[in-house]
Amino acid sequence: MSYVQRVMDSLKEKYAYEPVFLQAVQEVLQSLQPVLDKNKKYEQYKILERMVEPERSIAFRVEWVDDKGEVQVNRGYRVQYNSAIGPYKGGLRLHPSVNLGILKFLGFEQVFKNSLTGLAIGGGKGGSDFDPKGKSEMEVMRFCQAFMTELYRYIGATIDVPAGDIGVGGREVGFLFGQYKRLTKSYEGVLTGKNLLFGGSLARTEATGYGAVYFAQSMLEDHKEDLAGKICVVSGAGNVATYCCEKLLQIGAKPVTVSDSRGMIHDPDGIRLDMLKQVKEVERASLTRYAELVSSAKYTPVSDYPQGRNAVWSVPCFAAFPCATQNELNLADAETLLGNGCQCVAEGANMPSTLDAVHAFLKAGIAYGPAKAANAGGVATSQLEMAQNASMQSWSFETVDNKLKQIMTNIYKNAAATAVEFGQPGNLVMGANIAGFRKVADAMLAQGIC
Template sequence: MNAAMDEISLIQQAQRHHLVREIVEDEIDLEIGTGDDDDASFGNSSIMIVQEPAILSNEEQESGDLQLKKRKKKVVKRWRNEWADTYKWAYVDIKEGTSRIFCCICRQYGRKHRRNPYGNEGSRNMQMSALEEHNNSLLHKEALRLQMASDEKIVTVIDKSIHVKALSSRTSISIIEAVLRRDPHEAEFIQSVQESIHSLERVISKNSHYVRILERLLEPERTIVFRVPWIDDKGETHVNRGFRVQFSQALGPCRGALRYHPSMNLSIAKFLGFEQTLKNALSPFKLGGAGGGSDFDPKGKSESEIMRFCQSFMNELYRYLGPDQDLPAEDMGVGPREMGYLFGQYRRLAGHFQGSFTGPRIFWSGSSLRTEATGYGLVFFAQLILAEMNKELKGLRCVISGSGKIAMHVLEKLLAFGALPITISDSGGYLVDEEGFDFMKVPLLREIKAQQRNLREYCKTYNRAKYYEDAKPWSESCDLAFPCAAQYEIEQSDAINLVSSGCHILIEGSNMPCTPQAVDVLRKANVLIAPSKAAGVGGVAAGELELNRECNLMHWSPEDLETKLQDAMKQTYQKAMKAATDFGYAKESPDALAHGAAISAFLTLAQAMNDQGCV
């Protein structure tokens, strides 16, 4: 009797731990069926595969198969769910009849692959401990670096396709061909050059002397590429690459952003420097242009790691900086914290307190409007455009991409003007609130971003809002669009969605947010594009006011600075429209603003370069 009971108990235990093997490409995933397994029982119990007795009748077998299918649908990944989200590299396979956990990264990229680093012995806590130990091992991190290097090579091959625009002038075509021969793989820089030359065709055709000046302008005055070694909190050494491209100092000392992002490369540094050169030339303040940064990713790094990286970055770059030479500003991945660390190391190395880097809102900074200036300036610029059409922002639906400094300040200022901003986005998707954001909802959005949570959290408080994963906001019905995330965020399909959604005006908050194909779609649909070189002048204006001694002594109020910011945006808009009409573009043309901004900036630079000779 006892033997029979033991056999029944053994069969029930096997059924509770019935294993289903599911082959997905190269990985074998073990899923545990529903049962009463606890932390210890799974680790200490043996794995048994129980076959159905052969003496069952056909009806019983069919009934058993049906029950097995139903059971398979209800399978719960109790074991794997505990580590699958955290350790995405781990997978389960059978070796010598025993289930083992393996690392797919070490298996493919590791020089030494530990065959069975851990298996199914011990409790789940022991398994989690073993997984954490492998995740922090030097062998695993070496394999991760090899994987990242391999992925970067793949991206370089796939993503660096260059769209060559059709130009009407043979001279313009020859300039583009020269850039393509010299820098064939710098897609971002080449697109920026193409857009500018397309706007300058009428200028070049009227005066051939400008061709030689343009050829000189397209080659940076100084390109600095350097190594940035730093040590993390665990004592391990890392190496990143730093860039600074001082494009032109014809109008004055360079001002330009620093960007910390894994995608950063020389092409992006040159594109940022070139765009900043035109932007500064168009602004009321005559400044040179520069751009740079590093492929360092500040996300997931501790305060001390970021500080050590910034200090190492400045150890090389400080030689080329100074109030009369070049001062950096904020961009993606570089905020007040990073600028503070950079300036502190610069002051230490330079041995004096000359100037300040534009950006930080801390005690050694000048004005308090710097971080808001770019976002506010975009809204002021949109207001100027609408005023020419006898319209106003009040009541207009606006879609915004991004949720960083610029995007949030655009949202705030749109609310101040009575507009209806309905979207913001992050790396995972976008959030839409059809009722529109308001001043009561903005603090919640800021809290979510400050805690680095997903924007989906907003929907828990406001149930009518929706969060769409892996999507962009350009299909939402709108009157104005403010792309404030990154370059190339609007592709051809996104441009088609924007046109279909009723968008009439696009204000570029980020540098070059549209691909060439997207620009073609928008222009054919008569969507007015306000280029970032004109609409983004607000950051330049506030940065220069920050460095102005009179401003620092007077400590102007935010209201006074907003007035000066509005004046700067108005001057920029008027300069761009005047240049467009002088070269035959009608004010009503959607291309007038983009062409006029490039023409005005280039003519200012060309005059200075011509006066200074061939240098």
């Protein structure tokens, strides 16, 4: 039995109740065999066994009071996964689906993603099963303050630097930062994604969406193609999707879809960015509101989706950008995309494609950018925010954006070159996984066992 199989069998026995975590680990480990064969020290010093287990998993109770004066109780978590190459870095997610298994999957992915950026950041993830939807601003503030009252003990500017994720935007980061400052009497860059008034970075809000497009451009250059004038489909309607659409529009592409948990918009004239921002960022409304404002848009509720499918992926396109959530794109969706002539998939969300869908993309030989490479722009710009905080400086939007574009280009080149090195040209899943793994694994070997 191979080393990889032994580790996977052990994990499946211990964590059978965490299927998404097991999926994330399997996707990585099954592509590492070539590098494990090349360097037997990884098996000798049990690097895989050490890497798949978080250094620390913290769970705590979060008590807060709603607008009716009633006490509410949620679960909070922080998974500090790996600090071999830098302080833990990764977002906080507020969503009813959050549990330890989800955060372990996200934290594990974050380790490799952060390694690929070339920056000095380790991997972590956190959050709560609190649902900010339907809550007043005061309720969100009280929850964030209660959450930070527990979390602050475990984080710091050179220890663990959280950021935003699903359900955590600039407003929530501001509430969290304010409470951290009250509790510690310390003004430091302990959170990223902050308001520009207190240490935030220009281009951070846009970074993940912009980065996915930059990565797609790098892939397509090697395929002698580009995005200008091409039809693109985008899922999601949060920061990642919004600014993916914005960058696509800037380079002359035409994004024609967005989606949220209730349904999707198909606008053949191209997504109206001003209306999308008005609906999602100002009104915080459903996309049904977008359809009311834009006559060319057709709204399809989730209840009308084909069984087990995402209607976004049925729209013919040249390029697809999954920017919503994990496992939103399955094998049937992948086959539909490919059947409709899709030539490029760049993942803006974390693990949005199932393993079967990934295999279909690789078999088809299209330009496929896996999440840990294609959506690394957000965390890369978070590290640039950390650098600005540490030096008490603020860089221009152009400076940060140029650095982001260069980082995304470098990630692509590193993944592509690693794929060639191991005999799988064009397989960016293998290339990204091995490139991310080697940096962390070699740092762990160099630091010994403690």
